[in-house]
Amino acid sequence: MLSKINPSELWLPGISVDCVIFGFHExxxxxxxxxxxxxxxxxxPGGFVGLEEDVDQAAARVLYERTGxxxxxxxxxxxxxxxxxxxxATEEHRDVNTAMGRSEDEVSWLSKRYITIGYYALVDYSKVxxxxxxxxxxxxxxxxASLPKLFLDHNRIVIKALDSLRKSLDxxxxxxxxxxxxxxxxxxxxxxxxxxGKRLVRTNFQRKILSLDILDRIxxxxxxxxxxxxxxxxxxx
Amino acid sequence: MLSKINPSELWLPGISVDCVIFGFHExxxxxxxxxxxxxxxxxxPGGFVGLEEDVDQAAARVLYERTGxxxxxxxxxxxxxxxxxxxxATEEHRDVNTAMGRSEDEVSWLSKRYITIGYYALVDYSKVxxxxxxxxxxxxxxxxASLPKLFLDHNRIVIKALDSLRKSLDxxxxxxxxxxxxxxxxxxxxxxxxxxGKRLVRTNFQRKILSLDILDRIxxxxxxxxxxxxxxxxxxx
Numbered sequence: 001m002l003s004k005i006n007p008s009e010l011w012l013p014g015i016s017v018d019c020v021i022f023g024f025h026e027x028x029x030x031x032x033x034x035x036x037x038x039x040x041x042x043x044x045p046g047g048f049v050g051l052e053e054d055v056d057q058a059a060a061r062v063l064y065e066r067t068g069x070x071x072x073x074x075x076x077x078x079x080x081x082x083x084x085x086x087x088x089a090t091e092e093h094r095d096v097n098t099a100m101g102r103s104e105d106e107v108s109w110l111s112k113r114y115i116t117i118g119y120y121a122l123v124d125y126s127k128v129x130x131x132x133x134x135x136x137x138x139x140x141x142x143x144x145a146s147l148p149k150l151f152l153d154h155n156r157i158v159i160k161a162l163d164s165l166r167k168s169l170d171x172x173x174x175x176x177x178x179x180x181x182x183x184x185x186x187x188x189x190x191x192x193x194x195x196x197g198k199r200l201v202r203t204n205f206q207r208k209i210l211s212l213d214i215l216d217r218i219x220x221x222x223x224x225x226x227x228x229x230x231x232x233x234x235x236x237x
Numbered sequence: 238m239l240s241k242i243n244p245s246e247l248w249l250p251g252i253s254v255d256c257v258i259f260g261f262h263e264x265x266x267x268x269x270x271x272x273x274x275x276x277x278x279x280x281x282p283g284g285f286v287g288l289e290e291d292v293d294q295a296a297a298r299v300l301y302e303r304t305g306x307x308x309x310x311x312x313x314x315x316x317x318x319x320x321x322x323x324x325x326a327t328e329e330h331r332d333v334n335t336a337m338g339r340s341e342d343e344v345s346w347l348s349k350r351y352i353t354i355g356y357y358a359l360v361d362y363s364k365v366x367x368x369x370x371x372x373x374x375x376x377x378x379x380x381x382a383s384l385p386k387l388f389l390d391h392n393r394i395v396i397k398a399l400d401s402l403r404k405s406l407d408x409x410x411x412x413x414x415x416x417x418x419x420x421x422x423x424x425x426x427x428x429x430x431x432x433x434g435k436r437l438v439r440t441n442f443q444r445k446i447l448s449l450d451i452l453d454r455i456x457x458x459x460x461x462x463x464x465x466x467x468x469x470x471x472x473x474x
Binding site for chain 1: 252
């Protein structure tokens with residue numbers, strides 16, 4: 001991607017965006033990780049900011065390029081700008097560059113402090129077809145509770161994103177972004193519990209959610225043991 | 238400041254920090270503004286990020302340089318990186334540069350998009366001695382409810398800072414940062430009301446604050462009409 005044109009003709013220097021893409025699957029809150037080509041190092045999906053691109057657009061582009069998704073919940077949560085974010089200083093950086101066979105130009109472009117603007121996204125796991133992209137050869141959804149050691153400070157970035165997600169859970173009703181269009185009350189409760197990392201009392205949870213008056217209850221369909229089938233809900237239009 | 242050394246030997250390119258410094262005075266929430274030298278344009282206190290400085294350190298340095306304060310509440314809240322943050326594109330930029338008699342080198346250094354990392358600070362108004370700095374000739378505390386049109390997108394930056402401050406009010410108990418060491422319950426309530434932009438019920442407010450068990454009540458001192466004097470409180474150590 002960077003081999004033919006001088007990177008400085010395309011991108012802002014020293015700035016990147018990193019996306020913490022949360023998906024929900026099998027009662028786990030997962031994060032999309034990419035492995036650098038020919039390297040054992042895993043990292044968050046990220047990219048540079050185009051000279052003619054807002055930083056929000058850069059984050060949306062990265063998200064689209066890796067997941068094929070548009071129009072989804074994507075929010076800036078924090079900017080990481082410590083001196084230590086200098087790729088040059090890390091063993092990983094040397095390893096990754098060597099493994100990827102990067103040119104001198106590319107290595108020099110990357111060999112400085114990068115200030116990265118963190119965004120988090122919530123996606124319906126079932127709709128994502130992951131494209132690892134040019135610099136990765138593998139993508140994986142990993143439980144936030146058992147992340148490996150990631151590139152540079154990416155573990156800290158995930159922790160900070162999760163912290164922001166928790167704080168926004170009630171205010172922005174974003175848990176619904178992780179669910180399919182229709183869901184049961186207990187599916188919704190599991191999403192809340194998983195994000196918050198704690199159990200909630202069923203009756204209190206239901207009362208709170210229903211009091212918000214944001215859900216439509218869908219007519220029950222016959223489904224075998226019909227009298228046991230839970231109600232399905234969806235967000236009001 | 239920038240006239241003798243090439244700015245790129247000191248600072249990261251295209252990055253700045255801006256500080257929304259809140260102070261509380263005469264029942265108003267105020268923001269510290271600076272006026273550019275020989276120009277009618279007002280702006281937030283801001284600065285560049287040194288090559289050997291974390292972005293948090295840069296924000297703390299700007300705050301110290303303008304207010305003389307250290308060890309105060311200072312929190313990153315948002316990063317502004319739209320294409321439109323290009324100083325070159327604004328009338329204001331030309332006016333400010335002309336008025337300040339900036340050199341070609343300085344103007345060229347400044348003539349690009351700047352991504353700015355926003356921080357907000359809460360200070361005890363009575364402790365601040367403002368130093369306008371090299372590029373300003375006037376400083377003023379202005380009520381957030383009646384700001385003039387500020388440089389570039391600085392009005393939006395203040396609005397976003399106020400929004401973050403409101404969200405953090407309960408979680409971080411930061412209202413106390415705006416008060417002197419000892420205060421009455423009604424002084425505290427006025428700070429909350431002013432930040433939130435709404436009236437609160439006195440009894441509910443007192444009950445809520447006292448239930449947090451964070452305040453020490455100080456012994457009343459005789460003060461003339463002693464039976465009417467309100468209790469003084471301070472934060473527990």
